[in-house]
Amino acid sequence: MLDLTYEPPKPKVISGATGDWELVIGLEVHAQVSSRSKLFSGASTKFGSEPNSNVAFVDAAMPGMLPVINEFCVEQAVRTGLGLKAEINLVSAFDRKNYFYPDLPQGYQISQLYHPIVGEGEILVDMGPGIARLVRVERIHLEQDAGKSIHDMDPHMSFVDLNRTGVALMEIVSRPDIRGPEEAAAYVVKLRQILRYLGTCDGNMQNGSMRADVNVSVCRPGDYEKYQETQDFSHLGTRCEIKNMNSMRFIQQAIDVEARRQIALLEDGKEVVQETRLYDPDKGETRSMRSKEEAHDYRYFPCPDLLPLEIEQAWVDDIKASLPELPDAKRVRFVTDYGMTEYDASVLTADVENAAFFEDVATGRDGKLAANWVINELFGRLKKEDREIADSPVSAAQLGGIVELISKGDISGKIAKDLFEIVWTEGGDPATLVEERGMKQVTDTGAIETEVERIIAENPAQVEKAKVNPKLAGWFVGQVMKATGGKANPQAVNEIVAAKLGL
Template identity: 85%
Template sequence: MLDLTYDTPKPKVISGATGDWELVIGMEIHAQVSSEAKLFSGASTRFGAEPNSNVAFVDAAMPGMLPVINEFCVEQAVRTGLGLKADINLVSAFDRKNYFYPDLPQGYQISQLYHPIVGEGEVLVELSEGIARLVRIERIHLEQDAGKSIHDMDPHMSFVDLNRTGVALMEIVSRPDIRGPEEAAAYVGKLRQILRYLGTCDGNMQNGNLRADVNVSVCRPGQYEKYQATQDFGHLGTRCEIKNMNSMRFIQAAIEVEARRQIAILEDGGKVDQETRLYDPDKNETRSLRSKEEAHDYRYFPCPDLMPLEIEQGWVDDIAAALPELPDAKKARFMQDFGLTDYDAAVLTAELENAAFFEKAAQGGDGKLAANWVINELFGRLKKDDRAIADSPVSPEQLAGIIRLIKSDAISGKIAKDLFEIVYTEGGDPEAIVEARGMKQVTDTGAIEAAVDEIIAANPAQVEKAKANPKLAGWFVGQVMKATGGKANPKAVNDLVAAKLAL
């Protein structure tokens, strides 16, 4: 387990004209289920297809077409719930959420209000080394996505693309446990990481596969503690929902600007209206979209086309048994098994692909050395070349080979960097390259001693300076390394120079 202090971080405090205010934030994350077919039809979910090409009759609300539940989407929701340590409801049900919009052909959305498939869970969010916030999950329910209205193709017309209609979403609803913009971004990041590890959502925010509705309110210091004691939301102030956020940076900016907007209203004697708002990043402001509807405004009622969904505990247990190692557990194992620092383990487990690469590279025999090479050398070079780990010219097996050569003293750290560059640009087996190009480190102390003696004999004045100031002995080390083409064992050179100069 990770050694974390569950010390409640201080909430974000904004000073107003009449005193301090604290932020209270809850989030509704819409995560697109990783599935090749939609929630209630067999239509493809492929992104980037021609408009209206991935649409089944039921998606288009053709008369007489009935939804059929996609079992794999249900399995993905259960897997997500288990990954978030949540309760799995063996009986759940679908409801109709009624509203009219051009990209909603049925005139309603099939969702789960009263009986969601997943109940209460939790997400552990690390905010700094050793300090964490526990964000409670209220529920996760399955629902179908709507289509997309397109307004920028013609100034006089709007278009509707139904490709997304019916795509399965998991709506992950948090409690109002988040207390600042940075925490909100960290929470989304951690949730995204867990979903990607589970394989239930690809987390692609740019394509809209993971997006957040952010509920923001402000209250005076002490009010949040009253809410915790009573669970009375009245202590938290009126919330406004910022809709469809798909950027960590914009989430933070939107929360900050919305909180200040609400504070200005309250300090001016006004009242914050509960509503849905949009964030404009160009103007760095939120603007009203519509009044915030309550459940009764949508006239929810049980979907008559779908029977209650009943699943067996044995099936849930089988899914639980097949769960992969999740980020926190992997990070703790890396720290314990490889002796990594909290920071290095966090970097290496941030993405599943990075963790897998590191573990293979660590087979070179030194986990700490492998971590250093992956984080500093490989990641640095990939970033410079704008390449992903999946496109790395150096395989983990090749990097493990370089590490084995370092560990066996076959090459020095400097030669290793030259070797890494050759492998990165030309490919090949590291050991074979070292043999073919004569890159092996000189470990013969006799040969190194001869080079040291030669340099000392040729530079008597420098010898006297070094004896007077031992720090200058490094000059001799550099000359010996130069004379041996950088192949001499650096430790052996240092030891011999010190001995010869009687330092």
């Protein structure tokens, strides 16, 4: 946890006709394991391949084909659990979840219901300066993904692509600790951030490698506190699950829509039916998909093709020792080591690539100045041109060179912006460009003093005005900067102008 003082956010309250209601939310996030091969076969997991080109015999449920566990996927699950401060179960087991669907050729999904590989953990969800909530993670289990049914290629038939069949997923299940739509989206953002730092999931929601099932219920004020005291879920109201959410914006919209639907039912004297629903963003509504199944509906039983999974504590300890610095710790270090604000540290650590880029810029240089240039100049330009940090025309070494020239007084902030533009469009070494193009800042106080005296002598009326209103001294500063092509040291100019005017 961060070495900072936080207060929990207030629950989202919706006013109904019969009084106030509070939201209770839990999420089941399916994160695709970053692995080149599937959970139980050696088939590729490459996204965008031709349909049915990444399919092994076991994925297609060919008779006699047996699953073989992918050790790297197990390691990634353990790594994720450690990153979420969770308990690692040294013994876990796989079960068969039985249901029929065309894109599930085996007729069952291999998952972990009774004995997951990872137990309880936690995530600190940031909701703004000084505001956060600790969301408990109930479990993480490994399971194989299903394939994809395609219905829009021909009006008379459907197609099945088995490329995703057998891809390893981590299902990360939270406790019902989330109290509002914004908090739910922030939870997913923070979880994705941690997974990317760990390298266990790329978090690419548009490609389907991360998606969330959102459980929503409503209760009266005070009922959630009763649940916390008793752990009796009946205080939380009947929940409905909204499936396959892959957008932060849609997650928030769906929660709000579903909560209001449930409130309308309850206030009309009706019951909320526990079921699985889908969110339609075009109509702004959730609609029933199927009644909510319980475990017995899937006829879970231990998978006879896989022995219980046993791992050694020494192996877990080795994985723990290899964990990278995670975003919360990195944010605290940036604030402490570089003297920046917590907000700037949050911006810089939001993405692991951005944080690494900044550190390359700041190492051995003025960290606060480096942060200002990375956030305002670099990130601003990247956003304007819709580029990622990996595609930046200005490298960390080049931007670091610009920061260093500013710190040494070789160039002013204005010249630095001109230099940044040159490096962005033409490339080159900043120090060399400054020398070759005569961009070096004028620090010769004698030369600056001569220029100040000339401008004062040519503008006696302006001198008298400045003596009455010292703020007008800025006019002389501007004239000197203009006369020197912006190369004069601004601090020296201000000091000399003030002295010559007797201010």
